[in-house]
Amino acid sequence: MKRYLAAAFLILAALTTRAQDNTPIVFDLPDAFVDIDTLPQQKKFKPMHMIGVKYSYDLCTVQATPDIGQGYIGSAKNFYVAYTYYHDLWDYLNIFGLQIGAKFGEQGYSSEYNDWGERTKYIEIPFLTQLHLDAGKMRFLIDLGPYYCYKLGTDKPDGFDKFDIRHDYGIIGGGGLALVFKPFEIQVEGQYKYSLCSMYHTNKYSDLYWVLAYPRNIMISAGIFFHL
Numbered sequence: 001m002k003r004y005l006a007a008a009f010l011i012l013a014a015l016t017t018r019a020q021d022n023t024p025i026v027f028d029l030p031d032a033f034v035d036i037d038t039l040p041q042q043k044k045f046k047p048m049h050m051i052g053v054k055y056s057y058d059l060c061t062v063q064a065t066p067d068i069g070q071g072y073i074g075s076a077k078n079f080y081v082a083y084t085y086y087h088d089l090w091d092y093l094n095i096f097g098l099q100i101g102a103k104f105g106e107q108g109y110s111s112e113y114n115d116w117g118e119r120t121k122y123i124e125i126p127f128l129t130q131l132h133l134d135a136g137k138m139r140f141l142i143d144l145g146p147y148y149c150y151k152l153g154t155d156k157p158d159g160f161d162k163f164d165i166r167h168d169y170g171i172i173g174g175g176g177l178a179l180v181f182k183p184f185e186i187q188v189e190g191q192y193k194y195s196l197c198s199m200y201h202t203n204k205y206s207d208l209y210w211v212l213a214y215p216r217n218i219m220i221s222a223g224i225f226f227h228l
Helices: 002-020
Strands: 048-065 073-075 079-089 093-111 120-137 136-153 167-181 186-194 212-227
Touching: 048 186, 073 093, 079 212, 093 212, 120 167, 136 186, 167 212
Parallel strands: 048 093
Antiparallel strands: 048 073, 048 079, 048 212, 079 093, 093 120, 120 136, 136 167, 167 186, 186 212
């Protein structure tokens, strides 16, 4: 028993002496720990913000059931203001972007029948995913996303009636090319607008024969975007 007490006393004395010693304890760490870089690495890609304006010439018609003798009309009054944000994926893949804006324009359709065909003015808000592939001063673009539209007016003599649907929504998709001259770039695109909302209530002309007319637009645009 005395031997155990003596050993405990010696251990306690050694620990007390060590506690009073201000000499720092040095640990021998493996090289893998010594070489750790505590500074954060710089990001390879920086996010990009752009704001710009676009003009488009649109070919507009409807997909109708039953057939109403529909045809295309040209629309030359289309102006678009947009904000674009490019970002990377985990600082590895720099091809992603988002674009939101506001477009003021005209759309509609022609018809071989007197009671059909019209041209409407509208304001539209698209929200697009924009993939971009950069190659020097060139940038290849792919767009896809939903839009919401509200019709402001029509060229029909009596204006809108209770059977007209002034709201519109659907999908926009397309692609194009940009020429980059920092701090701005010029973009040219072709897009297709596919509406999911008919222009009219089904019983606009008859409760027996329903009519559906979905806008379908082909849009060719050119614009200038400034890097922020």
